Amino acid sequence: MKNLIAVMMLGFLxxxxxxxxxxxxxxxRKSISQVQVLVSNNGVSSKNASLxxxxxxxxxTSKLNLPRFDINPIPDAALTSFNQAVSEWSELDSQQIxxxxxxxxxxxxSRILNDPLVQQRRMGxxxxxxxxxDLASTKGQSSGMVLSDYEWLMNAAFVAVxxxxxxxxxxxxxxxxxxxxxxILWYQFQDDGQGNQMMVLVADTQSTxxxxxxxxxxxxxxxxxxYNIPSSVYRxxxxxxxxxxxxxxxxxVRQLPQFRLSGTVLSVQGRVYDMNLGVKDGVKMDDSFLxxxxxxTSKGIYPKRKGYLQVLQVGQVEGETQSVSRLVxxxxxxxxxxGWLEEYARTGLDFQPVFLKKEGLSVPYQSLILTERNGxxxxxxxxxxxxxxxxxxxxxxxxxxxxxxxxxxxxxxGQSLVLDASVSEGxxxxxxxxxxxxxxxxxxxxxxxxxxxxxxxxxxxxxxxxSLGAKSIELKARSLGASIxxxxxxxxxxxxxxxxxxxxxxxxxxxxxxxxxxxxxxxWSDIKETSTFSDLKLGGASIGFGLNYSISxxxxxxxxxxxxx
Amino acid sequence: MRIINVFRIGCxxxxxxxxxxxxxxIAKQAVLQEAASSSExxxxxxxxxxxxxxxxxxxxxxxxxxxxxxxxxDAKRSALYVLLFSGTDPLLQTKDxxxxxxxxxEMFYSSSVMSDFIVFEGRSPKEKxxxxxxxxxxxxxxxxxxxxRLRSYLEEQGVLEKRxxxxxxxxxxxxMVLPQAKGEQSPLALxxxxxxxxxxxxxxxxxxxxxxxxxxxxxxxxxxxxxxSGQYQLSDSGVDMSYQLAMSVGSDLYLDYQVTQSESDYDxxxxxxxxxxxxxxxxxxLGAETGYSEMRKGADFLSIEEAVQNSLDQVLSRIMNYxxxxxxxxxxxxxxxxxxxxxxxxxxxxxxxxxxxxxxxxMSNYTKESLITNAxxxxxxxxxxxRYSTPRKVYRAIRDQFxxxxxxxxxxxxxxxxxxxxxxxxxx
Numbered sequence: 007m008k009n010l011i012a013v014m015m016l017g018f019l020x021x022x023x024x025x026x027x028x029x030x031x032x033x034x035r036k037s038i039s040q041v042q043v044l045v046s047n048n049g050v051s052s053k054n055a056s057l058x059x060x061x062x063x064x065x066x067t068s069k070l071n072l073p074r075f076d077i078n079p080i081p082d083a084a085l086t087s088f089n090q091a092v093s094e095w096s097e098l099d100s101q102q103i104x105x106x107x108x109x110x111x112x113x114x115x116s117r118i119l120n121d122p123l124v125q126q127r128r129m130g131x132x133x134x135x136x137x138x139x140d141l142a143s144t145k146g147q148s149s150g151m152v153l154s155d156y157e158w159l160m161n162a163a164f165v166a167v168x169x170x171x172x173x174x175x176x177x178x179x180x181x182x183x184x185x186x187x188x189x190i191l192w193y194q195f196q197d198d199g200q201g202n203q204m205m206v207l208v209a210d211t212q213s214t215x216x217x218x219x220x221x222x223x224x225x226x227x228x229x230x231x232x233y234n235i236p237s238s239v240y241r242x243x244x245x246x247x248x249x250x251x252x253x254x255x256x257x258x259v260r261q262l263p264q265f266r267l268s269g270t271v272l273s274v275q276g277r278v279y280d281m282n283l284g285v286k287d288g289v290k291m292d293d294s295f296l297x298x299x300x301x302x303t304s305k306g307i308y309p310k311r312k313g314y315l316q317v318l319q320v321g322q323v324e325g326e327t328q329s330v331s332r333l334v335x336x337x338x339x340x341x342x343x344x345g346w347l348e349e350y351a352r353t354g355l356d357f358q359p360v361f362l363k364k365e366g367l368s369v370p371y372q373s374l375i376l377t378e379r380n381g382x383x384x385x386x387x388x389x390x391x392x393x394x395x396x397x398x399x400x401x402x403x404x405x406x407x408x409x410x411x412x413x414x415x416x417x418x419x420g421q422s423l424v425l426d427a428s429v430s431e432g433x434x435x436x437x438x439x440x441x442x443x444x445x446x447x448x449x450x451x452x453x454x455x456x457x458x459x460x461x462x463x464x465x466x467x468x469x470x471x472x473s474l475g476a477k478s479i480e481l482k483a484r485s486l487g488a489s490i491x492x493x494x495x496x497x498x499x500x501x502x503x504x505x506x507x508x509x510x511x512x513x514x515x516x517x518x519x520x521x522x523x524x525x526x527x528x529x530w531s532d533i534k535e536t537s538t539f540s541d542l543k544l545g546g547a548s549i550g551f552g553l554n555y556s557i558s559x560x561x562x563x564x565x566x567x568x569x570x571x
Numbered sequence: 572m573r574i575i576n577v578f579r580i581g582c583x584x585x586x587x588x589x590x591x592x593x594x595x596x597i598a599k600q601a602v603l604q605e606a607a608s609s610s611e612x613x614x615x616x617x618x619x620x621x622x623x624x625x626x627x628x629x630x631x632x633x634x635x636x637x638x639x640x641x642x643x644x645d646a647k648r649s650a651l652y653v654l655l656f657s658g659t660d661p662l663l664q665t666k667d668x669x670x671x672x673x674x675x676x677e678m679f680y681s682s683s684v685m686s687d688f689i690v691f692e693g694r695s696p697k698e699k700x701x702x703x704x705x706x707x708x709x710x711x712x713x714x715x716x717x718x719x720r721l722r723s724y725l726e727e728q729g730v731l732e733k734r735x736x737x738x739x740x741x742x743x744x745x746x747m748v749l750p751q752a753k754g755e756q757s758p759l760a761l762x763x764x765x766x767x768x769x770x771x772x773x774x775x776x777x778x779x780x781x782x783x784x785x786x787x788x789x790x791x792x793x794x795x796x797x798x799x800s801g802q803y804q805l806s807d808s809g810v811d812m813s814y815q816l817a818m819s820v821g822s823d824l825y826l827d828y829q830v831t832q833s834e835s836d837y838d839x840x841x842x843x844x845x846x847x848x849x850x851x852x853x854x855x856x857l858g859a860e861t862g863y864s865e866m867r868k869g870a871d872f873l874s875i876e877e878a879v880q881n882s883l884d885q886v887l888s889r890i891m892n893y894x895x896x897x898x899x900x901x902x903x904x905x906x907x908x909x910x911x912x913x914x915x916x917x918x919x920x921x922x923x924x925x926x927x928x929x930x931x932x933x934m935s936n937y938t939k940e941s942l943i944t945n946a947x948x949x950x951x952x953x954x955x956x957x958r959y960s961t962p963r964k965v966y967r968a969i970r971d972q973f974x975x976x977x978x979x980x981x982x983x984x985x986x987x988x989x990x991x992x993x994x995x996x997x998x999x
Binding site: 271301 | 605606608638698703705836837866876880
């Protein structure tokens, strides 16, 4: 039954996640040449939105310069002619770009690809993956390239044309939002060996990302009306949007069938697999791979997914010898050698929505008695509150590729709890708790499940927004806290896990807050010597159940998360 | 007699019984990719495993657990099976040898024995395909097999007759290697002018000597020719045509070869080397094969060597087949009798010729007349190797018997080498 559920979830999750082609061969290195990013000023009206194309270009290049590529730069002279041609266009047109590439860049690219030194370098790095047994290798002449090598060399070259087709800015309440919409056009060099060459558009990797930057409006209404948002706020929002746009593109590039890493299963011991890719191909710890085998059906022979694996140990051999990485199978039944592994590139971000219950809160009703201007007392609650129910959203990011510690995550969680409270007569509204915590989590796996331990620091804020008759009431009380998490997850599919956790949290006394009654406001300096907000303890113990979702692309969930929090 | 017949029938039944239980690979598919050296070949073999389970889930589990190991074993067996039974030149070419092999097939196809011949195997299969609703498995495995070691094993097990025994009876075959020349062209001149031809000659000679053939090198012939010319000049006998003829048939067989080059995509070149083997005495073509190299840029010598290796194996196999077949008839010699002008009249000439033919028929197993004219008698004879182990003995027997029955002429030796007996008649 559990296998059936797993298979169903696997199928459901893979639908639409994976773009089509699967290759049974080992990954063959691609030659990449990149032109400077083409920026359209479409949608930009503000003078504050200046963009340094060269700086953006440098950032893009460093992200796209993956170890799996052979970067072959195009000389500036050829790029100048190309850039001049495209700068005269009012709109970006992929067909026009294709013609410009054919006219200005193709001859130069052909010259680079035909250079014997470039060919030897590319063959050397590719041949490291091969087990040669033939006469050429017997005689130590494995660099004697044959027709199939030239076919590959001349048809595995790509030109990347990054572009931004639209940038827009919107002013929200106390935030500036910048939306960047663009992508990368990928053109492949195609040579039939008889002097016929062309550049063909093979992919358009698109991304739309948002960035936010906050500003503080003055309290005075008159000053608020005259307030001009500084240009630095716009620039910051744009920088954030561009940064995440570039990161999203680098993930999407790795998901393209042409650039996805593919390696052979060399041997299997239990659930541990050896694969013929390593650090020089860009494999990193905790990278995900899908296991395939060919299956013969009545309609032909097709690849079939057989499992999901994660990198346990990265093969460290550099240079021109074979590198072997070790992976552990998390989902699927164990298979023998002979299948192949396809990279399943994701962002490294996990999102965990959880429903939770918190106990051990201490919100005495006396601590929420507000003092009015006329000296009157306004109780918000009828009784003490000790529990709440709500939702939590946690974003965690795998640090393994950088720190070389497997399954170490940094997390940021936001939580919203409705207190199980009854408010005083005449008062309308619900008190709730909002939290923001950050910390580290370490997971330990066994097959398709794990347990994890985490620590974090953050703050909780008790809030209330309601009214008493015609008077509006709003309050906020903040305290700092530390938490320890203990949880468990069970993989349902490569992207999805069932999750359960428990957390213990200890908080300091309230360190800040304010409240409004109508147009009157009391700040922390007014409150701290009073009994309002005193004895509030916002810590406690929580248990929660939910899901853990590994994000394949930065759009969607992340944008929603950034809006909410 | 009856007991002997019963014994013979029993042996046949025993062998047949063994054949019934002989281990046979399931796939029996393999492709010879190339000759990696003079003794090793690279083979891409298919292996298949069918599960033994009953229910669908047990079958699939069996394939997962045991499928790969057994399919790889079947691939190794298939590779060896193809070398033994299939292709243009299988190792087992007669029914007898196949029957003898079936008696040892179970032992032969065991992993321990096969590992002696399999020099290298791919770390993982090139392809792995699940079939029949994942209840069967097919793999493609690349292997490098030492064919010479395989042949030696079969000889030790009595499946193949030992080549050593043939060599001892017949003497080691002497081979000459020359490039194909057209018309008036001199093969020796071609060798010195074309470095590709020179390299091909070197590769062929290297392969032949590694298999312990005697190789006559064209450059050595030229040296000896120069020496011989010097000797005959001292005796004032002028250029000796018979000597030149004797040199051209000094080898048992000769190989000629041709190297051609063709252009392909991406400015790559492919070399093709055609090798032909001839019986020197008759000029009969024994076998021909063309080998091709990979299409590559540069590395011409490597490509030539690759093409040579891919063709030479088959040609040598044909040579050995010819050699074994010829052994049945006996030692072969070309007998040339030169009849000088004007020493016999017509009737005497015919008498002499008849006497010669009678003598040759009586002292040989078989004779074959190639040409009989007034000036020349050109015949091929096959003699019992035990009685006539050297050409000298052949000549002595012909001379003694002819001189005994004929009082009009006597037989005199002009020249003799391991394949040729050149004689002339003198009037008494």
